[in-house]
Amino acid sequence: MRKTLLLCFIHGFKGGDDTFGGFPEHLRALVSHGLPKVDVHAIVYPKFETRGDLAECVSRFRDWLEEKVIDIEVANKTPSPTVDPSVRTILIGHSMGGIVAADTVLALTSKGIIDSEDSTTPHLNSFMFPYIQGVLAFDTPYLGISPGVVAHGAEEHYNAATSALTQLSGLAGALWGGKAATEETKDAKKKEIAAALPGPSASDAPVPAWQRWGKMALYAGAGAALAAGGTAAYLKRDQITEGWSWVGSHLEFVGCLVKGEELRKRVAGMTTLNKELGVGFGNIYTRLGKKALSKTDGSMVGSVIGNQRTFCNLPKKEGKEFWHAAINDEANDETGAHISMFNPKDNPGYYILSEGAKRLIIRWSEGNDWYESSSENTKSSGIGQELR
Helix, strand or coil, X not given: CCCEEEEEEECCCCCCXXXXXCHHXXXXXXXXXXXXXXXXXXXXXXXXXXXXXXXXXXXXHHHHHHHHHHHHHHHHXXXXXXXXXXXXXXXXXXXXXXXXXXXXXXHHCCCCEEECCEEEEEECCCCCCCCEEEEEEXXXXXXXXXXXXXXXXXXXXHHHHHHHXXXXXXXXXXXXXXXXXXXXXXXXXXXXXXXXXCCCCCCCCCCXXXXXXXXXXXXXXXXXXXXXXXXXXXXXXXXXXXXXXXXXXHHHHHHHHHCHHHHHHHHHHHHHHHHHHCCEEEEEEEEXXXXXXXXXXXXXXXXXXXXXXXXXXXXXXXXXXXXEEEEECCCCCHHHHHHCCCCCCCCCCHHHHHHHHHHHHHHHHCCCHHHHCCCCCCCCCCCCCCCC
């Protein structure tokens, strides 16, 4: 029977079907050339909902992947997909997609099997379905996001932040009775507001300002609320409220990045799967190169954090063998390198990164009974890139 190696790509937080660009087909072709005994297909997980609990997202992804694998097993006429599957899958995740991938395989192997010789000791479930051959992550913050992402960004945008803070301070002072606005400014703003507001008709009684501007103006006074350059911020109050709601709901999904114990437990779990079940595990992370290093010369942040600028934290001791650097000599900052990994125009190291990914997948897949038992019939062609 001809076996199938399925490369399943999972985008990161707020990513979409286009996150990987042409990388899925490029990597599929490389792996296919290196593993001639099996068919190699690639699918891309469609844009998913990032609101809500991470566990819910992992569950939805598992259901989706199971359907895709069953379709292939049926087409292959596999006698027993759960005991001897013809399909093995490499989960390939970018950023938070790597966490979804890791949690998926950890969940699939967590239902321990009781050893008949020791009825109290559960063992990892090697009969997982779908069968995951490996988890290949790209710039996944398994140990959290590097402090440099915040520090260097804060340094570069210090002036803009200072300006924004000044405006917010002025608005706060106006709202809560501070002296951010002079009496002359207040009078000018009152006249400006009076001109902008619709005036009462002959048959209407004067409308109090607080009725026209809402509860916020009831407490602060319409003139004070809009003083000291606060007009634009006040008029966009609905957008600000929506923004905070957006942040709150999405923190439920990315909140795992600040839970140190959970992060360490996830990495430890993947290390155990690698050693006991032979599940491949790797994280190809971005590191800024020549262009960024010159920017840190003489900077306060550079002198404290150093010039090894990465998007994700790196392990200090245990687990270093699973982290592989991908240098981007063109990127100016960590975030830029993170989002341009799969764009050869913005990442001069794209092809080196691709070769490194290919080598890992081949190492995880060849030489075992599953690969060696695959028949030599004609290979299928092309990419099976599912977007729905």
